[in-house]
């Protein structure tokens with residue numbers, strides 16, 4: 162967002178915004194328990210302003226629980242949460258005014274039109290009257306729904322609905338946008354359409370925290386990725402740095418040839434390489450470092466570029482979509 166853009170006028174906004182070094186998100190030692198089960202287990206996470214951070218983790222990692230604490234739908238049992246300098250939950254009213262929340266589940270009003278849905282939220286977000294029309298037009302533009310203003314929501318396609326759900330959270334030009342699995346359950350084409358909306362947000366300089374379990378999505382959209390497992394952040398960095406650190410440049414896939422898969426994998430691991438099973442093949446990370454003496458003993462591999470999924474599987478031991 163540029164400084165000339167209109168925004169909300171909460172009493173403390175000017176003071177808080179003046180400090181550009183105030184992190185958009187600050188979580189320290191956050192714990193959330195459900196009975197004897199600890200869903201979030203001492204979570205530390207700091208997100209500077211202007212960063213698109215993908216919160217990536219397998220099912221049950223604690224992503225949604227974390228999101229709910231940020232939106233004050235759920236209270237942390239321990240720890241410290243601050244959003245744009247506002248303490249949560251005590252100051253969540255101020256934080257909410259400066260952030261947009263895209264829920265995981267579609268809660269659009271199906272009987273209203275696209276424009277009516279946006280108008281209703283422009284009131285809730287207290288968009289000043291003189292700016293409402295432009296805010297709604299902009300939201301429809303970003304969602305590529307400018308020619309659908311009069312369409313009733315129940316007549317929209319799934320992808321259109323999801324785009325509307327996202328831009329509805331942007332009406333007041335929030336400095337921080339929280340998205341909990343914004344593309345879950347959508348077909349790949351529709352997911353990719355939505356990526357354009359998220360890219361547009363990034364270009365406006367908003368901070369985005371997006372939880373997802375689609376690795377490709379996190380890799381494609383995020384400036385940084387935080388990998389979550391069992392209620393904690395286990396690694397964090399740019400996708401490029403994480404891939405370089407854990408998976409090198411090349412992965413080679415070996416189909417056992419004569420010997421069993423266990424023997425093949427054991428032989429490669431004995432040379433200090435990280436491997437993972439992909440169906441009936443063994444994938445070798447950092448394969449560019451395989452010595453020729455070992456290579457001479459192996460079948461001919463398939464080669465591909467290392468990616469974030471290799472990192473994810475290596476660090477969490479889980480396969481994801």
Ligand SMILES: Nc1ncnc2c1ncn2[C@@H]1O[C@H](COP(=O)(O)OP(=O)(O)OP(=O)(O)O)[C@@H](O)[C@H]1O
Nearest residue numbers: 195198200218219220221222223224225226227374
């Ligand atoms: N209200 C609740 N009561 C009891 N357990 C809960 C509750 N909400 C979440 N959990 C448990 O906490 C753990 C973390 O759940 P959470 O929904 O935060 O994970 P997630 O990373 O968002 O996973 P998913 O991708 O499946 O949504 C899970 O084991 C879940 O079953």
